Every structure is written in C-alpha cells, then in structure tokens.
Amino acid sequence: MKNPEEGLKKPKKNLLVKVIAIAIAVVVIGVVIYEMLPYVLPKPAPVQTxxxxxxxxxxxxxxxLLGGCVIGEANTTGLSGSKVAAMDTFISYMLSPPVQFACEKATGFIPISSHNTSVMPADLYKGSTTVDITYFTSISPSDYTFTKSMVNAFNSHYTNIKVTSKDEVATSIITGVESDIGAKTTTPIVVSIDNLDIGVLAYHHFLANMNYNGTLNAQSVMPAHVIPSIVKLTNYTSTVFAGSIPFITQIINTxxxxxxxxxxxxxxxxxxxxxxxxxxxxxxxxxxxxxxxxxxxxxxxxxxxxxxxxxxxxxxxxxxxxxxxxxxxxxxxxxxxxxxxxxxxxxxxxxxxxxxxxxxxxxxxxxxxxxxxxxxxxxxxxxxxxxxxxxxxxxxxxxxxxxxxxxxxxxxxxxxxxxxxxxxxxxxxxxxxxxxxxxxxxxxxxxxxxxxxxxxxxxxxxxxxxxxxxxxxxx
CATH class of the missing domain: 3.40.190.10 (Periplasmic binding protein-like II)
Structure with a gap:
C-alpha cells in the first residue's frame, strides 16, 4: 500500500529538471527512429468485421426455419366464457408489441410484430370475480426472470385476473395438462412451450381451438403489424389440424x-x-x-x-x-x-x-x-x-x-x-x-x-x- 507520507514530499528541483530532459531526449530519438525505419515496425492488426x-x-x-416458443390454451371444454376471456386477455398481452419488444431486448428472441407501439390490449374479462390462471413455460432460468417480470406487470395492470407462472421442463407441462384434462376438472391453463414440444398436446387435442375460442379468433388475439409470414403461418396451421389453430407463434428464433x-x-x-x-x-x-x-x-x-x-x-x-x-x-x-x-x-x-x-x-x-x-x-x-x-x-x-x-x-x-x-x-x-x-x-x-x-x-x-x-x- 502507498505510504501516505510519500505524497507530501517534494522532489529536489535539479533532479526534476534532469528527469524532464531525459524524457524529452527519449521522445525525440524515438520519433527520429520511427521516421527513418517505418518498415521495421509491426503494422497494427486489421479490425475484424x-x-x-x-x-x-x-x-x-x-x-x-422458425424456432422459439408458441402459446396456447389447455382445452377449454367445461370452462365458462368469462374464464376463456380472461385467458384470451393474457395471451393478447403476451403477444402485444410492448411485451414482445421488451422480450427482444432482454433475451434476443424476435417479436412477431414488426412495429413497436405502446398500445396494450383491452381487458376482455368484465366479471367481478378474480380468475386464476396457471401459466406454464419451459424456458431457460435467465429468460424466465424476464417472463416472470412481465407476468407481475400483467397482474398489476389487470387486477381482475391473477396469473401464476411456473417454469418447468416440457415433459412436465405435457403431463400436467394431460392430467388436468383427464380428471375433467379443467382449470384455466396457458402454456408457452417450444414449437416441437407442443406436438403432443396439439395432436392429442389437449389444446383449445384458437381459430374460434368462444371470445376471439386467433387473428384477433394477435396484435397489429404482425410480420406477414407469421400471419400466413398461423392461418395455414388450421389446414394441418382440421380447421383448428391450437397455438400461435409467441417468440421467434430463426x-x-x-x-x-x-x-x-x-x-x-x-x-x-x-x-x-x-x-x-x-x-x-x-x-x-x-x-x-x-x-x-x-x-x-x-x-x-x-x-x-x-x-x-x-x-x-x-x-x-x-x-x-x-x-x-x-x-x-x-x-x-x-x-x-x-x-x-x-x-x-x-x-x-x-x-x-x-x-x-x-x-x-x-x-x-x-x-x-x-x-x-x-x-x-x-x-x-x-x-x-x-x-x-x-x-x-x-x-x-x-x-x-x-x-x-x-x-x-x-x-x-x-x-x-x-x-x-x-x-x-x-x-x-x-x-x-x-x-x-x-x-x-x-x-x-x-x-x-x-x-x-x-x-x-x-x-x-x-x-x-x-x-x-x-x-
């Protein structure tokens, strides 16, 4: 550690002059050598682009190839229209440009919309009783930190809907949705999952038809200015699943x-x-x-x-x-x-x-x-x-x-x-x-x-x- 007294000592004047003179001489000699022998000096490495x-x-x-996650709702058979409306509200929120572009900044995943706006979706649920929704995701812990913050923001803004998020591996999500539907005690469940892992749920008819889900169709849940190819993909999905749209692209990775x-x-x-x-x-x-x-x-x-x-x-x-x-x-x-x-x-x-x-x-x-x-x-x-x-x-x-x-x-x-x-x-x-x-x-x-x-x-x-x-x- 530096001695605190060192800063108080003043150097002798003649010693200081000698030091300055030597420094100037070194600089002058260096400049002369550089001018005379520029070819001996190594060239700086090129900037890598x-x-x-x-x-x-x-x-x-x-x-x-389109990767990333899709979002969907567990089969809504037996759920009231108001609870379906609450789930639609949450999905609209997760697909909205403010959330999507915040996600891009935090995670690198591409928004489905080409324009960033501050417009938030309306609250489609008008009931007075709070609707509880379980939201399953299967993303990395770092990405889940962002997702959880968005869910918290949703709960603060839409006070008549309470979303509880859970980050689990895809197989656990699939098992949980299957068990819930099998027990015929269907509760409001929204899932965000890799677009390959969604296959078991989609092909086994464990997801609601978002082409017409009692309140909105898939296009109405999606925000404005969606990238055209994503709109086409959503529409084309209905030809694969006999008229049903079981999921919507949520976050894009290509x-x-x-x-x-x-x-x-x-x-x-x-x-x-x-x-x-x-x-x-x-x-x-x-x-x-x-x-x-x-x-x-x-x-x-x-x-x-x-x-x-x-x-x-x-x-x-x-x-x-x-x-x-x-x-x-x-x-x-x-x-x-x-x-x-x-x-x-x-x-x-x-x-x-x-x-x-x-x-x-x-x-x-x-x-x-x-x-x-x-x-x-x-x-x-x-x-x-x-x-x-x-x-x-x-x-x-x-x-x-x-x-x-x-x-x-x-x-x-x-x-x-x-x-x-x-x-x-x-x-x-x-x-x-x-x-x-x-x-x-x-x-x-x-x-x-x-x-x-x-x-x-x-x-x-x-x-x-x-x-x-x-x-x-x-x-």
Missing part, C-alpha cells in the same frame, strides 16, 4: 449465418454466398487460402444437428421427415461434399457459442440460433452488427423471405435420433461410408421410421407417413 446475414438459399427456396467479412475479403471473396453453389465454391477458396476448413456446421450429433439438416433439406425442396425423397438425397450429397471443408470445430460446436468465429478458427458459422445469446459474452463485437445489419433487422429480413416450422408430430424425437444416426455414419465417422451409399443409408432410416410408427402407433399413421402427409409447414 463480424456480420450476420440470412444465409444462402437452396435450389428450391430460401425459406427459413437460425442465421454468421461470417467474418475480413477473412472473406482477404481470400478474395467480395460478398457472402447467396446460394449453396456459391457456398461450396467459397468453401474451396477459403480452404486454399487458409489451408484448413473454414466453414463451421453444428455437426457433433444430437437434436441440433438434425435441426441443421432439416433446414438444408427443405431448402433443397425435400421433405426431411421422410429422409429419402429425391431432393433429400440431393441435399445429403451436397452436405457430404461440403463437409470436406468443415472446420474441425464442427464436431464440438454448440448453437450458443460463436467464439471460434471471433478467434479466426473458422470464417463462417452456418445457421446458428441468435435468440437468448448475449453476443458480447461470446466474443462478438456487437457494434459491427448494428443498424440495418443488426440481428433483429436481419432476422426480420429472413422471415420476409419465407418461413416454415417442423410439423410437431409426437414422434419427432425419434426422427431426430434416426437423422443423427445417418449423419454419424456418413459424415461424423470420417467419411467411413462411400459416397455411393448415401441413397441406401437414407432409404434404410426411412424404413426404420416406418417400422417404428407401426410398432408405436398404427399402420394408418405409418402409411400416411410414407405418403408424405407429415411434412414441413411452409408459407
């Missing part, structure tokens, strides 16, 4: 492509690839420049890898649920060829991390989810992706190009396992399989899926599967 864009489009389309523009330009690539032909060409160019694979693809197995492949298959015009349509096979041929230029990190990368991009381990992170990720904590210079190139604006641009969701069939988990298995055998195991075995490998998992449906559901479901009746919900 990291950006994000919607990504390349496939031979068939540029539709983007995978984007993250790039190091500095590294691209250094390799002679002037702009990001707009299609998969250009991506393969750029991948080769980057490999020749940096002598290693510079395209990162989340390919270490698990549901996330299956999700990556799902989007790619759709953009090639396939039906990934079936595995082996002509376009599915073409997509797998393509990714097999592209995998030769994968960064070594593809075997360990996870959607929540982009650190390798900022550390020059790879130049492109192919289709990763931005929602619920604090970019500053993973090495991204957020000032480089601000303004028109912000994650929010790029996401909205991607959504305007077209969206789709995976058909949330109850057996999607087994599909993911099979897709992961074929990926592992064809790609992850170091190309141990021959290129010519791709088609037969996809035919094999198609047969396995068919047999699984026969054993665990029935022959009708299996045949509907083979007819292509289960497919991406695209608008």
């Amino acid at each position: 990291l950006e994000v864009y919607p990504g390349p489009s496939g031979p068939a389309n540029s539709d983007h 995978p984007l492509v993250w790039i190091d523009q500095t590294a691209l330009k250094a390799a002679g690539i002037s702009k990001e690839p707009q299609n998969y032909t250009a991506l393969l060409s750029d991948a080769k160019t980057l490999f020749n420049k940096y002598h290693r694979g510079m395209i990162n693809f989340q390919g270490h197995g698990g549901a996330s890898t299956a999700t990556e492949l799902y989007q790619l298959f759709v953009q090639f015009g396939g039906n990934p649920v079936m595995f082996n349509s002509t376009h599915d096979v073409s997509a797998m041929y393509y990714v097999y060829n592209l995998s030769k230029y994968f960064s070594p990190e593809y075997k360990t990368s996870y959607w929540a991390s982009y650190k390798g991009l900022a550390a020059n381990k790879y130049t492109m992170m192919d289709y990763q989810w931005p929602g619920s990720v604090d970019l500053k904590t993973v090495g991204m210079n957020t000032t480089q992706i601000s303004g028109s190139n912000s994650v929010l604006n790029v996401s909205i641009k991607a959504l305007s190009e077209g969206v789709f969701i995976r058909d949330p069939v109850p057996w999607i988990g087994h599909w993911q396992t099979l897709m992961d298995n074929v990926w592992t055998s064809l790609i992850l195991d170091g190309h141990s399989q021959n290129y010519t075995t791709i088609s037969s490998a996809l035919n094999s998992v198609n047969s396995q899926m068919f047999n699984y449906l026969v054993a665990n559901y029935n022959l009708t479901v299996a045949h509907d599967y083979e007819k292509g009746m289960y497919k991406p919900i695209i608008v």
Whole structure:
C-alpha cells in the first residue's frame, strides 16, 4: 500500500529538471527512429468485421426455419366464457408489441410484430370475480426472470385476473395438462412451450381451438403489424389440424449465418454466398487460402444437428421427415461434399457459442440460433452488427423471405435420433461410408421410421407417413 507520507514530499528541483530532459531526449530519438525505419515496425492488426446475414438459399427456396416458443390454451371444454376471456386477455398481452419488444431486448428472441407501439390490449374479462390462471413455460432460468417480470406487470395492470407462472421442463407441462384434462376438472391453463414440444398436446387435442375460442379468433388475439409470414403461418396451421389453430407463434428464433467479412475479403471473396453453389465454391477458396476448413456446421450429433439438416433439406425442396425423397438425397450429397471443408470445430460446436468465429478458427458459422445469446459474452463485437445489419433487422429480413416450422408430430424425437444416426455414419465417422451409399443409408432410416410408427402407433399413421402427409409447414 502507498505510504501516505510519500505524497507530501517534494522532489529536489535539479533532479526534476534532469528527469524532464531525459524524457524529452527519449521522445525525440524515438520519433527520429520511427521516421527513418517505418518498415521495421509491426503494422497494427486489421479490425475484424463480424456480420450476420440470412444465409444462402437452396435450389428450391430460401425459406427459413422458425424456432422459439408458441402459446396456447389447455382445452377449454367445461370452462365458462368469462374464464376463456380472461385467458384470451393474457395471451393478447403476451403477444402485444410492448411485451414482445421488451422480450427482444432482454433475451434476443424476435417479436412477431414488426412495429413497436405502446398500445396494450383491452381487458376482455368484465366479471367481478378474480380468475386464476396457471401459466406454464419451459424456458431457460435467465429468460424466465424476464417472463416472470412481465407476468407481475400483467397482474398489476389487470387486477381482475391473477396469473401464476411456473417454469418447468416440457415433459412436465405435457403431463400436467394431460392430467388436468383427464380428471375433467379443467382449470384455466396457458402454456408457452417450444414449437416441437407442443406436438403432443396439439395432436392429442389437449389444446383449445384458437381459430374460434368462444371470445376471439386467433387473428384477433394477435396484435397489429404482425410480420406477414407469421400471419400466413398461423392461418395455414388450421389446414394441418382440421380447421383448428391450437397455438400461435409467441417468440421467434430463426437460425442465421454468421461470417467474418475480413477473412472473406482477404481470400478474395467480395460478398457472402447467396446460394449453396456459391457456398461450396467459397468453401474451396477459403480452404486454399487458409489451408484448413473454414466453414463451421453444428455437426457433433444430437437434436441440433438434425435441426441443421432439416433446414438444408427443405431448402433443397425435400421433405426431411421422410429422409429419402429425391431432393433429400440431393441435399445429403451436397452436405457430404461440403463437409470436406468443415472446420474441425464442427464436431464440438454448440448453437450458443460463436467464439471460434471471433478467434479466426473458422470464417463462417452456418445457421446458428441468435435468440437468448448475449453476443458480447461470446466474443462478438456487437457494434459491427448494428443498424440495418443488426440481428433483429436481419432476422426480420429472413422471415420476409419465407418461413416454415417442423410439423410437431409426437414422434419427432425419434426422427431426430434416426437423422443423427445417418449423419454419424456418413459424415461424423470420417467419411467411413462411400459416397455411393448415401441413397441406401437414407432409404434404410426411412424404413426404420416406418417400422417404428407401426410398432408405436398404427399402420394408418405409418402409411400416411410414407405418403408424405407429415411434412414441413411452409408459407
């Protein structure tokens, strides 16, 4: 610790003069050397420009996978119209721009509305008795902190409705709703859940029809200025569920492509690839420049890898649920060829991390989810992706190009396992399989899926599967 007396001592005058003279001499000599020998000094490292864009489009389309959560109501059979109105009020509130844009700021998830307004929905419940609603969510603890604050704000504003929120894993929510309906003691329940996990509830008719729910239809519950593709998706859902709309998109997460523009330009690539032909060409160019694979693809197995492949298959015009349509096979041929230029990190990368991009381990992170990720904590210079190139604006641009969701069939988990298995055998195991075995490998998992449906559901479901009746919900 500094001695408090040191600040009171004054240096001798002649010593101070000598020190100043020496300092001036050092500066002068340094300037002379710099002017004479500028070529010896190291140049400052170039500023790395990291950006994000919607990504390349496939031979068939540029539709983007829609992730995030959907919101719905437990089957309202037996509930009074006033209690349904109370649930509708709460859903309108959670979908409103003030809540949605506050959610985007806190979590990174994209609002369903393209305009932020201060308009709050009306209180549709006019009764004097307080309605109690249980609200289930299945989100991360950090995101739940925000959700809980919004629920508290709702309870303060709508004093005749009391919402109790609970954050639980998706399987617990499904079990709880099933038990409540099975006991025929249905109480007001609203659920926010991943758009895949909603499948069990939707296909088993455990959710209310929000196309007409006694008080409002789905479009009336949604706010103004909803992104057009989301409106279309909501309407199209009714064709999948026989006229019913069992859920509405609540918070959006769509995978984007993250790039190091500095590294691209250094390799002679002037702009990001707009299609998969250009991506393969750029991948080769980057490999020749940096002598290693510079395209990162989340390919270490698990549901996330299956999700990556799902989007790619759709953009090639396939039906990934079936595995082996002509376009599915073409997509797998393509990714097999592209995998030769994968960064070594593809075997360990996870959607929540982009650190390798900022550390020059790879130049492109192919289709990763931005929602619920604090970019500053993973090495991204957020000032480089601000303004028109912000994650929010790029996401909205991607959504305007077209969206789709995976058909949330109850057996999607087994599909993911099979897709992961074929990926592992064809790609992850170091190309141990021959290129010519791709088609037969996809035919094999198609047969396995068919047999699984026969054993665990029935022959009708299996045949509907083979007819292509289960497919991406695209608008």
